[in-house]
Amino acid sequence: MPYVFNALSLLIQVVFSAIATLFLFRLLAEANRADFHNPLSQFIYRYTNPVLAPVRRLLPNWRRINLAALLMVWLALLIERVLIDLLAGAMPFLPGLLIESLADLLDFVLLFYIVVIFIWSLLSMLSADPHQPLVRLAGTIVQPVLRPLRGKLVAGNIDFSPTVVVIVLLLARILLVAPIFDIGARLAQGG
Template identity: 55%
Template sequence: MNYLTNAGGLIINFIFGAAVALFVLRLLAEAWRADFQNPICQFIYRYTNPVLRPLRKVLPNWRRLSTSALVVAWLIECLKVVLLIAIMGFIPNPVGVLVMGVAELLDFVLLLYIVLIVVWSLMSMLSTDRYHPVARLVTSITEPLLRPLRGRMVLGGLDFSPAVVLLLLTLVRLLVAQPLSDIGQRLMLGL
């Protein structure tokens, strides 16, 4: 790869990562019933509604899961993969692109949860304002993962449930997302 290709890949990853983050946060905020009055949630809803509103007629929610936000995030990941392969000069196999889109989206969600749990842990150690919009959103998204283990992993007055959840998320990244990505790469490049 030359320097221009690396720079192009960085720009593509940044732009498409921001778009995926917006739709994944919308998906998680709806799934875990984040407070709609939160200014961050209002920002997310305002900028995803023009895309999701027409799609909801075709892809309705399944329970509390916004299937339209999930499909849009997956399509953005697929487009990102196509562009990254194209700037390297390859023509990807469509089946491989679809599998890579799933792998990239799964890895993104897992990594986002890892970051959010670390942020939640830091906020709880630093005793930040519980009513701050960031704290409310992070808590509402991470609480469903932390709640089942909370209070069960206490040692010396410290709750290690966030560490256990981080370990489990990292294992899922290594044992599910990475092999899926490898399969997608092989399919995409015809290996």
């Protein structure tokens, strides 16, 4: 039976992580003023706007942050956690569940940046066409995170700023997200 549980958990994680990724791309593309003429930006807008348009009437943007998209990312991760817990035969207490889903959100954003920085760095090392839609969108999203270190950690012709940023993001997952998740897990169990 654990095989069926693992398979269903995997399917739930894939579906809800894909939904969360789509809305997170929308959030970060808007916040970083990604080129709307990029086909990937248009794809993201086309598939997120039907959900976000009604929510944005109730939850408008704060500065350049699309709060409706952030809410959708959090809700996708919350629903994922609830479904997996129900599949496991457990229903955690609400305060713990909310804190765990907050930790999931922070972890998801950090992991998203790690993956996008890695892909962008790999594409730049392979001399990918800078006008390619994926390279442009990834570059737009990672530049604000890399900008403080850009050009300061160069050895030869290699810029190590992406490596340092990835290490900082990994440390944030360990030192920030893990303790929040532990607190949520204790509260979810009623302790």
